[in-house]
Amino acid sequence: MSRKARIGIVGAGMGGLVAAGLLQREGHDVVLYDQAPGFSRLGAGIQFGPNVMKVLARLDGLDQSLEAISCLPDYWVSRNGHDGTVLAEIPLNAERQRYGAPYITIHRGDLQQAMLDRIDPERVKWGARLVNFDDDGASVSLEFADGRTDKVDVLVAADGINSVIREKLFGYEAPVYTGWIAHRAIIPGAVAQSLGADVNAKWWSHDRHIVCYYLDKAKSEFYLVTGEPAEWTSASGQLPSTREAFKASFADYHPMVQGYIDAAETVTKWPLKTREPLSRWHAGRVVLLGDACHPMKPHMAQGAAMAVEDAAVLARCLSEIGFDDLERSFSAYYDCRKARATRVQTISNANTWLRQPEDPYWCYGDNVYDIELTS
Ligand code: FAD
Numbered sequence: 001m002s003r004k005a006r007i008g009i010v011g012a013g014m015g016g017l018v019a020a021g022l023l024q025r026e027g028h029d030v031v032l033y034d035q036a037p038g039f040s041r042l043g044a045g046i047q048f049g050p051n052v053m054k055v056l057a058r059l060d061g062l063d064q065s066l067e068a069i070s071c072l073p074d075y076w077v078s079r080n081g082h083d084g085t086v087l088a089e090i091p092l093n094a095e096r097q098r099y100g101a102p103y104i105t106i107h108r109g110d111l112q113q114a115m116l117d118r119i120d121p122e123r124v125k126w127g128a129r130l131v132n133f134d135d136d137g138a139s140v141s142l143e144f145a146d147g148r149t150d151k152v153d154v155l156v157a158a159d160g161i162n163s164v165i166r167e168k169l170f171g172y173e174a175p176v177y178t179g180w181i182a183h184r185a186i187i188p189g190a191v192a193q194s195l196g197a198d199v200n201a202k203w204w205s206h207d208r209h210i211v212c213y214y215l216d217k218a219k220s221e222f223y224l225v226t227g228e229p230a231e232w233t234s235a236s237g238q239l240p241s242t243r244e245a246f247k248a249s250f251a252d253y254h255p256m257v258q259g260y261i262d263a264a265e266t267v268t269k270w271p272l273k274t275r276e277p278l279s280r281w282h283a284g285r286v287v288l289l290g291d292a293c294h295p296m297k298p299h300m301a302q303g304a305a306m307a308v309e310d311a312a313v314l315a316r317c318l319s320e321i322g323f324d325d326l327e328r329s330f331s332a333y334y335d336c337r338k339a340r341a342t343r344v345q346t347i348s349n350a351n352t353w354l355r356q357p358e359d360p361y362w363c364y365g366d367n368v369y370d371i372e373l374t375s
Helices: 014-025 050-056 062-069 093-099 108-116 164-170 189-194 243-249 255-262 303-320 326-350
Strands: 006-010 029-033 045-048 075-080 086-091 104-107 130-135 140-144 149-152 154-157 176-188 200-205 208-214 221-229 239-241 267-274 286-288
Touching (some): 006 149, 014 029, 014 108, 014 303, 045 050, 045 108, 050 062, 050 093, 050 303, 062 104, 062 108, 086 093, 130 164, 140 154, 176 189, 189 208, 189 221, 208 255, 221 243, 221 255, 243 255, 303 326
Parallel strands (some): 006 029, 006 154, 075 200
Antiparallel strands (some): 045 104, 075 086, 140 149, 176 221, 200 208, 208 221
């Protein structure tokens, strides 16, 4: 096969978008498919650490575009949920030079739009729900719910925690509900400022927490996202909730937190799910990345970060090792990524990250472009 290949990526989430952008820049014929009818501005926030921003710098200055519109917290503040005592203050942008890139907090929709702007729109196929594929050893045939078909040299599964591609490769296994949900709401930044909010903080008590941060440079939106024990029986990935239910869960929290929740108009709740680590991330011409192979509870704010790092290392392996020996390229990708992704997954699931003073350099200081690929 020539070095430039036709690559199908299923899933236009964080991992799929970055994989598409990087592989297009290597000159490959990349098609990105997503089941969603089109882009929509989901009401949620996301934090991206310096380890991710170093990858985004490779997408025509996406890092700088995001820095121009996002919030740049100097510190991460860890507080006792009841009395507000500071448990830890961890430098973020206060040690930007050491980490090698900024730390941003941003609206997910703004982030996704900026990523989409870096991809050839002709190569993004919306409303394309993959229902089946067949790898015959020479190529992979794709089948979509609306009857569309396609044929690619390599199939990248970036289709998230409920990946149908993972299921077909390795068998069905339901994701594990962790017994925790996340309440989410966005409140006016002015309310948070009037209450004296930290720029980026996590308030902890023994079995729950709430993370709070601004979503934009102007601090006009302030995001609340929790982790808390609850029953979950619905098959849905999210449900509407209420301010009252949200408040009841944090009734014994500090008055500042109560003030945030009082300002919440629209509240949703999400089940937090995970899976056991996989011992293989590829088979034949098909390879997995992000939540499709290592979903986790979100408590390190590094799930999407790992998907982006996966995308960068996979793009490097396909470009530097090549397509002629896919087993070698995909094995090198797995060998590079497995230990770090599993370490992050384990700490994130344990929900211990930055609760007490610690140095996060091993996570934020990492640069996937410095790693030597072994194969
Ligand atoms: P996804 O983002 O899930 O994307 C999968 C895509 O595949 C979707 O667009 C979906 O429509 C598409 N798809 C699925 N099936 C098909 C199909 N059959 N055919 C076609 N398309 C399909 N991570 C961070 O780094 N920082 C944070 O601050 C952070 N906060 C979080 C807060 C919460 C409450 C939660 C739940 C998660 C958080 N995460 C965070 C984790 C992060 O959201 C995920 O790890 C990340 O979205 C995974 O990216 P992905 O590209 O692998 O999959």
